[in-house]
Amino acid sequence: MDQQRGRLTLVDALRGFAIASIMLLHNIEHFDLMHRPDGQPAWLTSMDRGVWDTLFFLFGGKSYAIFALLFGVTFHLQFGARAARGEAFRGRFAWRMVLLLGFGFVNSLFYQGDILSLYAVLAFSLLPVARLRDGAVLAIAALLLLQPAALVAIVEALPAPAVTLPDPASWAYFGRSTAYLAHGSLWEVFAGNLVNGKTGVILWSFENGRLFQIPALFMVGMVAARRELFAVSDASRRFWRRALPLAVAAFVVLYLVRANLGGWIAAEGLRRPVDVIVQSWSNLALMVVLVASFARLFLAGAPARWLGHLAPLGRMSLTSYVVQSLVGTSLYYGFGLGLYQVTGATVCLLLGITLALAQGALSAWWLRHHRQGPLEALWHRATWLGRPRPVLAPSAG
Template sequence: MSENAFSLKSPRIEVIDALRGLAIMAIMLLHNLEHFDFYHLPEYLPESIKRLDKVIWDTLFFLFAGKSYAIFSLLFGFSFFIQNDNQAKKGNDFRVRFVWRLAILFVFGLVNTLFFSGDILMMYAVLGLILIPVCNLKTKYVLIIAIFLMTLPLEWYNFFNILYNPDYVLPANRSNAYYGDMYAYLRDGSFMDHAVGNVTIGRWASVFWSWENGRFFQAPALFMFGMIVGRKQLFVASPANNAFWKKALLYASILFIPIFGFKTFLPDVVANKDLVNSLLIIFTSWSNVTFMVVLVSTFVLLYQKEAVNKVLTKLIPFGKMSLTCYFTQSILGSFIYYRFGLGLYQYTGATFGLLIGIVLFLLQLSFCTWWLKTHRQGPLESLWHKLTWFSFAKEKKPVST
């Protein structure tokens, strides 16, 4: 979720916005399948619908679960590079400003959490701080740090301890207990119960889940990869960059197949459940990232095709207003599915959830398209921009885009 730093006339920013639009659309659809973290499978549905539910659930989660989040993380780092680079060219140090900007994002995330406990803005606001000490390092050092983080060193520490230290005990899973406590207020609570519960119980459920699944290492790594993509100007349409994305697509596809296969069959070939859990976290993360590269590479290459471009450019308004869309998704989704609203979690499986998600996507896309006819940015994007540059007198204020 970030405001744009380039002119709308640049093909570079168009493909970035369209790609961000794809990610926010995918997140919208997955959240609707999950009832915004209120998991419930209605028993009254016909068996044919239940079978269709499973097909839809498995397909969408295969395509987008963990991948759309990874795209956002990549673009978060890319956007930081653009803003930092623009200010460096003007002789300004963006780092202090970036800390303030992240503080604002944290507050946005806190408000968003009142509606949806799975908010990622607060985590981005905290983990984004890692970009400050690495932003002036040479690219090769940034790449080394990013690759190290992407290996998920904590999980390998757990893995080797389980393998060679019989007295080693894995840290207890804490997110499951918090998620269990969430259902008390999700089932019966008022909006105020939801808001308080999300900020306390639900927030910690999300934090511990992210920690237990390697997101605290994966996200900073992707931020840095995004920064490197910005330095190399890889989103600029050119023959050399097209060749890069073709190679990325090929290599990522080749890597994805064995990683995904190993992850899939691991529980059947390894008896030790603790070993399985550690390896699953590692290989699920790698599987998601490699498939994310497949998606990004395919998207960038297809964007150069005139016939496909006409369709993909429709996502640009959605991507330009990704912060606004992400925020309003939480408000709409909580009202639609939670007990204090319509309570549709009781009646909808994956099929109906997908249909609701598509309708919400089309409504949001229509709103974004209409809004941007008379505004440069979405409402929250504009607010974030204005607050970012509020009351700092010495630095030259950039032109809003």
């Protein structure tokens, strides 16, 4: 296997894995329309609880993190390709992120939890670090992963740690969203998502440390690409082989710490920000476990053939993500089929698997006839508006 193409196939396949797992999570939570159907038999309710807990344990806070990590990888591939030709890419990348913000705006009309718009804004953090040395980039990423806002909250809580904190501000916004998602018209959903829902999502992302973790993962992904950790090579195999047990050990420790946090820190004023830090680190550790396991299987040789089936989905990640929102909200919301009323986590998991398989098959079919997905092609053309389009490299995405 050609090393460059192998690296790109691994990145695309891993991105496809993240997209598929995001699809499963979004389905079991009815695309943010939380509801448990009434009148189910006890065994199905118990199964729903098991499905919910298992999927959020495996993918909650991890799938989006994989997506963010690979965003940084793609940035390096694009930035490096232009630099090798002696061309500047900063201005064009900034314009590219403005375009991504536009895609995120459209996606946010349907689904308030859209991450494209967050990524588009936070991606500007890559521009000032793009030419820094790896050590400096990793130091900045480490500072962000320390969750500065949570650390400030801990310091502020020290004089009166036992104070009872109010509910997180995002909860009120999400509470109001249920009415229009369940019973509103399409236009009411659009208006509610853009004003109420988007505000809630930004607040929630801040409260849970994602506004710091996302740019940190962008930077880590950029450094990982610089060091060719996704290349098909003995060096990358050794790296992921060593990273896996370390990540497992870190996750076990952090999981146990979080499970016992309530007993160790009774004061809510301290416990809540500490929980944000520990949870973000725990999610990061399990994300590394997933990435290292995937990479080890892929780089083992034979498994690359069947894991490679995820690559078309990853190559069309923008189209896949937006289509998920259009289809999913039409299935579950009140303006569509309203399936939120009658589907629990088990049924939604089956629906999510079916939709992910269908999306993967459609992506493979599309890419047999086109170089890029439809939204990827539109994004690429608009990125290079005003100048002759460069020859597409396999890494474009």
